[in-house]
Structures are given as structure tokens and as C-alpha cells.
Amino acid sequence: MALWREMRAEGFPGQSGVVSQWAQRRRLGEKAHQSGLARTPSARIIARLMTSARDDLTKSEAILVAAIERNVPDLVVARTTILDFQSMIRSKAAAKLDSWLVAAKQSLVGSFASGVEKDIAAVRNAIISPWSTGQTEGQITRLKLIKRQMYGRAKLHLLQARLIGAT
Template sequence: VFRVRENSLEVYLPWLDAQWSAGHRNGTQLWRELTRQGFHGCLRVVTEWATRRRKAEKMDCDALSRTPSARTVARLMTIGRDDLSKSQTVTVAAIEGGVPQLVEAREVVAAFQAMIRKKSLADLEPWLERARSSLVAAFANGVAKDRAAVSAAISLPWSNGQTEGQITKLKLVKRQMYGRGKIDLLQARVIGAG
């Protein structure tokens, strides 16, 4: 129904990228050269493009200069490769280059996720053997201790997700009502929330 408005720089972006890579970073100078090539846009369009490009490069440099926290590393190593931004991809590559054991740990975690999604109980024992010799050995030991529950989660079609969702909703209403009313008001809120 609605047409997306084409950017006036769209045609000139390859030339602008080449100029930027060659070291020409002045937005006004780029605009002057573009007008000689037939660009009819205003100076602000080109200077804003240069500013956005400069900020993106600065963010990429900043992301590489500071060491990410352990929580950030764990999140980056468990996200799918297709869902990472450019700076996150560069960070993951630097992490994997510096700590090769994390590559193996990432593969082990991905194998566990695939095993759960595919409901493949036959892969549990080989996965446990592989995981015990990696950085996720503590997690593998926990899975081995609770093997019956993990096997049931993989092989059975049932889930307690619906129950957990209802309990969470009930606790939320309870916290909202804390100190405000008696049991009859809480009951009305819970029944009304259902």
C-alpha cells in the first residue's frame, strides 16, 4: 500500500563508500564532488550520512577496545551466528581467537540445543561424554545427576510451561496487591486476570 521513499544518496552510495575507504571523510567536500556528478540533494543529506558512518566506525572500535564481561561473553557465544551484529561478530571472532576452548564449548552448547529441539534421546550419552571434557563440564555433571528428568524432557511431549506461566501471573498479581487489600480483593483480581 505504501511505497518506501528512495534515499537520494542510493545511487551514489558505492562511490561514497569508495571515497570513505580512500580516506576522504569531509562531508562538505564529498557533497561538492557529488554535485559535480549530478547529485541534486542538499549538503545536510551528505553530512548526516558521514556522521552516521563515523559513529558506526567509532562504535565498532569502542566495542573492540573494552573487554566484555563474562555474562556478555556467555550471551554472545550462545546466540546464533546469524543474529549477531557486525561489532558482535568481530567481538566473537576475537574471543574465539584468544580462547580456543570457547569454540568447543559453543559447539557443545549448540549440540545440546539441537538435541532438545529435535527430541533426540539417542544423542544424550555421546553429548555427555563430549561435554564432560569441555568448559561446560559443570553443566554436563548437572545433566548427568538429573538424567531421568532430562530424558523425560527430551522424549515426552508434555511441558509444564502453561502451569509455570499461570503461577508467574498469580505471583505478579499478588505482588501488585501486597498491602492494599484483603483476600476478597485479591480473589477478584486473580479471577479477573484469568
Template sequence: MAQGQPVRHHLGGPGTACSLDLLPDRDADTAARWLEKRPDIAVVSRDRGAVYADAARRSAPQAVAVADRWHLLANLGQAVQTILDRHKPTLRAAAQKISSDTATIPRVTETAGDTPPPMTSAERRQWTGWERRRATWKEVVRLGAEGVSARAISRRLGFARETVRKFLHGGEPEVHRPRHSSLAPHLAFLERRWGEGCHNGAQLWRELRAAGFDGSLRVVTEWATRRRLTARPERLASPIAAPSTRRVAMLLTADPSSWTAERCRYLERVFALAPKLATVQELARRFGAMIRQRQADALSVWLDDADTSDLRSFADGLRSDFAAVHAALTTPWSNGQTEGQITRLKLVKRSMYGRANPDLLRIRLMAA
């Protein structure tokens, strides 16, 4: 926002607040001048940006600085993503290894008892999606058999309750089989023409149309592609694209119990190729638990452990702001109310097509 951020004032406790002012910019000197005029301020809750930290140190030394807990977790995610940016070749290699394993190890379904048929890229994506849904269905059914309620399963796995109920009361998800039934009467003709060297799907379709076939071109071209794949088994498996570093960072900072079987396989491969990332994951999990459960006594130990890992730079930043980070774990203050006021400010500004100057914005924000 060009017009800065609203300044919040608490009335009695962390749960009640109102806006006192709207600063015209995000400059540290502007915030410092505003704070100098209010020596009665006792608590400054802030993100870990240098601007407001510097302003509070200069002009409100009597106030207790409190780092916002949400921003601490967001900073952790950014630090992990920065580390993963240096390991992009590892992320790609892990995905390629899983792709090669998929191509060389036959996958057998428990119900149908058959191996995957030759597939086009689109069909393989459908098959992979079916395997993912089937793994989720199996986990939901397992938890249901253990007596876990649908509500608890929904919370644990992160799925909608209706999806969980559908899995509990329905059967195994069906895989989308390739369409080829309309070609059954013409397969002998297609095989003969293929053996004669005609591998063009459009040409085969035109010859079939002349012989009375009333199906679409797509059905024939899919058959031709599948036939070509059968002749070249090395092309059966499409390469698995490596997930983005942002998505992998989200996985590493999340609770491992929320990982699907597919994600577990991928991360196990990543950790095998880069063991240091397993340490990063363990430290990230501990940090998240420490922030959410307000474990102030664990902060110093965590910082010492992080000093020997790739998270050392993140730990150094926390150590330089130790008092505010420690206060985040021992006090109830946060930026929650301020973030709500910022959202409201954005709505007001956009309702005026973004053309409001600071004075008008201040009037509209304060008058309400």
C-alpha cells in the same frame, strides 16, 4: 513469592490446564505432603531445582518427571556465564586487543575514502556506532540483493521490519561529523595562540568572543580537545570496554548466524586467547539445537563430549537428572501453563499491595 507457587492440573492434554491449589511456601516437605494425598498424579513437570525434584521422588514415585525445556536452556546460560566469570581477564584482553588494532590500523570508508579524524571519546563512540550501523546496512543490502524478503531478513538478523525496509530503500548511513564550520574564520588565530602555549579551551573561547566570535564554548573546547589528540596520537583510540559475562554468555549460546561482524571479531579474539571457550560455544550451540529440536538420541553423546570440557559440572547435573531431561525431549509436557499462572498470581498479589495472606490469595486464584 513468599506464598509459594500454584499447583497445576491438566485436563486431557498439555494444552489445557487449571489451578488446583496454592502451596503456602516452597518447602520440599510441604510439596511432598500435598503429593502424597494425590496418588493419581501421572506427570510432574518441573524446573531442575532440588526442592520439587526431591518432593516428587519421595511422594510421587509413580509419576513421570519431566524437566522443563526453557529451564534447561536457562541452566545452560547460567553454566556458561559461570565459566566466563573465570575468564574475565581474557574478555578484557580481547577487548583491549581490538582497541589497539583500531588505533594502529587505519580504517578507510568506501564512500568517503578518508581515515577517521582525531576524535574525543564522545566522537569515537559516535564513529563506532556509525560503523556498526554501516555493517548492518551492508548485510541487509547483501541479503536483499540475493532475493531474501524483508520479512525473512528481519527474522534472520533480529531487526524490526521497518528498519530493514529503511536499509533496503535508503542509502548508506551517514556518520556524524565533528562540528567545526563556525570556527573556520578563526582557525589561524587559534593555531597561533595554540603555538604560543594557550591550550585552555575556555580561555581561547573568551579571546575569540572579544574578537567577535558568537559561537558556543563547546565548539571551542571540542576543537582544543581534538587539537590535543592530534599532538598525542596514542590517545586517539578510546579503550573498548569488555562486555559483561552475561552478554558474552548470551552470544555463546545464540545461533552464530545472528552474530554481527563486530561480535564475530571480538569472539574470534576471545577464542584465540582461550581455545577452551570455543569448545564451550560449540557444545552450547549443540545443546540448544538438541533441546529445541527434541533430539533425544543426541543426549548421551552430548554428555560424553561435555565431560572433557569446562561444561563438565553442568553435564554431571544433567546426568544425575537424566530421566527427567530425557523425558523433556520425548514428551510434550512443559511448565508453560504453570508460568502463566505464576504471572497471574503475582499480578493478583501486587494488586493488593503485596499484603495478601495465602488463604486470600488461594480464594482469588481459585475462584477465577
């Protein structure tokens, strides 16, 4: 109200309601801006940003990643460790697995490394083997999708007919 009186004295022809609405919008805008800066992204968002290629990030996402890297160096180490694991699998370099496990246990992905170590023979074979279960997993996923779509509607004979018709 005091602001409106000052503005009126300087020649503002509007009503006090216009000034109060403007002030309210401005306060809400400032509050939203402050909460947007202070809001911590979820773990899922951070994981996606940290594992995405830098070229695929928007400007605001790149700024957020830079802030995360500057303030949480453990996440940078974890990202590097994950990228090393991916490149080890893609290049079929099973010899690097033991040294990777030692480094990974000291980072934020230590629980993942412990799981890999528990089944190290299978992981080593998966790295060096030319075979993949990707085709089989895809077919199983497709079968489960069709089965879920038909839930409670039919027995095995109709599911079989639908699967044959879906191919």
C-alpha cells in the same frame, strides 16, 4: 604552550586556550578509544554473543565474536556443546544424551553436565515426553506478578478477585 607558539609563528590567529582545549579533547578521545579496545566484555555479554545467531549480531559484535573464537577456543567448544544439547532436546533424540554428557564434561559446561547427570532420568524423560509444563509455568509467573503488584495491600479475597478479573 610550546605548540601554540609554533602555531602562532606559522600564522595561527587564535588564542592559546583554543589550542589547549583542542589538545585536551584529542587526548581524552584517544584515551577513550584505547580503553574501549582494551575493555573486556562481561561474562554475560560474552555468553549472549556466543549463543546468538550470527545474522543477529552487529558488525562490531561479529568482530568481537571472531576475536573471542580466535583467542579462546574453549568457548567455541562450549558453544558447540550447548547447541548440540539444544538440538538434542528439540529433535527429541534422547539416545544422544550419554555421548553428549561425555563430551560436555570435558568442556566449560562441565558443571551443567554434572547437574544433568545427577538427574538423568528426569532429563531423559523430558526429552522424550510430548508433555510440557510451559503453560503451567506461565500461569504461575502471571500469578506471582499480580501478587507482587499487590504486596501488602490485600488479603486472599482481593487477590482472587484480581486474578479472575485479569483473565
